[in-house]
Amino acid sequence: METRVTKLLGIEYPIIQGGMAWVANANLAANVSKAGGIGFIGAANAPGEWVRSEIRKAREITDKPVGVNIMLLSEHIDEVAQVVVEEKVSVVSTGAGNPGKYMKMWKDAGIKVMPVVASVALAKLMERAGADMVIAExxxxxxxxxxxxxxxxxxxxxxxxxxxxxxxxxxxxxxxFCAAFMLGAEAVQMGTRFVVAKESDVHQLYKDRIIAARDIDSVVTGRSTGHPVRSLRNEMTRQYLNMEKENVSFEELEHLTLGALRKAVVDGDVKMGTVMAGQIAGMVKKEQTCKEIITEIMDDAHKVFNSVKF
Known part of the structure; x- marks a missing residue:
């Protein structure tokens, strides 16, 4: 399936794996790319040398394009921004800010840039700054x-x-997937479904929690702080929401969630860890390989498109 996105990124299918912190490592990203989509290594707040190592690991698994997702609020942002240039990464996605400071350096290096945007205004700003595409999330x-x-x-x-x-x-x-194209998109980005991919290295209890999720199991914490986060309900979210109602300090809320994502992803603490997942978790019912996920979506998409009658 050819779109402007597949042409720009040099991929077979317009399916992108989100660069999820603590989840999207070299193994997951490379196997998504190997299956015909494109995977992204989640740099999160990691130092530049960790990102470099993951890029090189991914290249040992596949010779297909693998991207890096860069969190612009990272304390290591300057070194990570330089590493993707040195390692000749073909594409970066960005989140949590405006990548304008690094845009010229990346573009001069031939890197495609695709910022995540949550508003029309930011999308327009990114286009003016030279972004090759935007991810409307x-x-x-x-x-x-x-x-x-x-x-x-x-x-x-x-x-x-x-x-x-x-x-x-x-x-x-x-x-x-089909609905996204009807809305004007030329590719989709998925996170939650790839969390439970067989090549995903997250703790099995994290995967099991997503697979067991119902439609009403996601909740948003942090609205009072201006930094809302969606995750699956557990003891931590219950405590957090109660503390928000009681107007406790920002510092107390931060202390509760300190290292909570790592607790869930690495240690399997799905009670007090942050089990980040989208509302779509209620539809994710099994572990599959990245290839199985992408093949299933593309095969079924053809059926959906062909069944539409006007």
């Missing part, structure tokens, strides 16, 4: 979220910019 997604839904955000962004748009948030199967 709705609040259905897991992790840090904006305020608009995918259904409303994607078409407005697609109307506002001339560069390609990738839809993200609440997409896990062929129906979501």
């Amino acid at each position: 709705g609040m259905e997604s897991g992790g840090h979220i904006g305020e608009q839904t995918t259904m409303t955000l994607v078409p407005q962004v697609a109307d506002a910019v001339s560069i390609p748009v990738v839809a993200a948030g609440g997409i896990a199967d062929a129906r979501g």
Whole structure:
């Protein structure tokens, strides 16, 4: 399936794996790319040398393009921004800020840049700054979220910019894939479904919690701090929401969640850890290989498109 996104990224299918912190390592990213989509190593707050090591590990698994997701608030941002240039990474996605400071360096190095945006205004700003495409991410997604839904955000962004748009948030199967294209997207980004991929190295208890999730099991914490995060309900989210109601200090809230994502992903603490997952978790029912996930979506997408009658 050819779109402007597949042409720009040199991939077979317009399916992108989100660069999830603590989840998206070399193994997952490389296997998504190997299956015909494109995987992203999640740099999160890691130092530059860790990112370099993961890039090189990914290249031992596949010779297909693998990207790096860069969190612009990272304390190591300057060195990570330089590492992707030195390692000749073909594409970076960015989150938590404006990548304008690094845009010229990346573009001069031939790197494609695709920022995550949560508003039309930011999408326009990124286009003017030289972004090759934007990822319009709705609040259905897991992790840090904006305020608009995918259904409303994607078409407005697609109307506002001339560069390609990738839809993200609440997409896990062929129906979501097809809907994204109807809204004006030219590719989709998925996170939650790839968390439970067989090549994902997250703790089995984290995977099991997603697979067991119901439609109503995700919750948003942190609205009072201005940094809302979507994860699955557990003892930690219950305590956090109660503390928000009691107007406790920001420092107390931060202390509760300190290292909580690592607790869930690495240690399997799904009670007091942060089990980040999107609202679509209720539709994710089994572990599959990255190849099985992508093949299933593409095969079913053809059936969905062919079944539409006007």
